[in-house]
Amino acid sequence: MGNRSIERVLDGSDLLTDASTASTNLSARKQFMQPSLDQAPTADIVFSTIDKLREFIDKCHPTVDAVVVANVTRSAFREISKLRDRTGHRWRLLYLNTCHLSIVTLPTYSHEQLHVYLNECLKDGLADMGQGKEEWTMTSSSRYPPDGNGSSGEGDSGGKPFHKRLGHDQWPTIVFEAGFTQSLMSLRTKIRFWFSRSNHQVKIVVIVKAYPGDSAQKKILVEQWLEQLISGSSARRGATTTRMLSAATTLQPVCIQTINVMWSLPGVPFEQATMSQKTDRDSYSVARGPLSLSFESLLLREPNASTEQDVIIPDRDLKNCAIRVWAA
Secondary structure: OOHHHHHHHHOOOOOOOOHHHOOOOOOOOOOOOOOOOOOOOOOOEEOOOHHHHHHHHHOOOOOOOEEEEEOOOHHHHHHHHHHHHHHOOOOEEEEEOOOOEEEEEOOOHHHHHHHHHHHHHHHHHHHHOOOOOOOEEEOOOOEEOOOOOOOEEEOOEEEEEOOOOOOOOOOOOEEEEEEOOOOHHHHHHHHHHHHHHOOOOOOEEEEEEEOOOOOOOOOEEEEEEEEEEEEOOOOOOOOHHHHHOOOOEEEEEEEEEEEEEEEOOOOOOHHHOOHHHHOOHHHEEEEOOOEEEOHHHHHOOOOOOOOOOOEEEOHHHHHHHHHHHHOO
């Protein structure tokens, strides 16, 4: 599995793209070095047989929430899917066809707490503006594209405007991807998949990464990614997507928001804190919040200025998310 083939998948160059479908109405762009999305995660196991993969997963520590599998052909991925369906496991599967890589998400309790609460906050925020269950529908961990041919993925949670995206094959406008032990590189691999494989129908990807090994800060990192039209001279030199689009612009994922939620009770290490302290929002701090999600990107229309606005997930709710992850 060569690096060149991996890079083709991660920058989306195995897929046709259309710059005209991308939203250009972005209010902000991250003013620092952008994280790279061009590296594939390190494989935990090389696929040989379905029985050996199942044995490997069964032996994983209970906190492990993802396994990266290399050398996965299309037929091997079908075997993995059939095993999941036959055994009733709730695994969520991502498959990158060109580099024969699969990420198997194991939805542990801590993993689920990282994304479910934030997705509920999004739903509540839309409902408060009159965009409730009649206008907004959850996509949960649905497979996209549903036919499963080629690269395919199942997000942790997400949603889309019901009337503008009717049908099970219509992509979500937002996807949440979470990681407890899953590496940040693995999560970022999914970002390019969602944008490129959907032909830019996915507008927002939010990744939520916990750091359970950091006993001092118990940090949770939240990154919000959008796509932006960037001039060819600013794009990564040599990127295949630059050649596929016009010479003037290319679509690139851009991280527009990075939020850190951390344990910050002075003089009290997390491991020594009482349960009352662990469940107190004042024991946590938020840097660079709140999380602000574009109404236009979510609903595919401009907001009504008098009643609608971007969905704001405040620091209070970001702290509540951390409490659910760490104090459980």
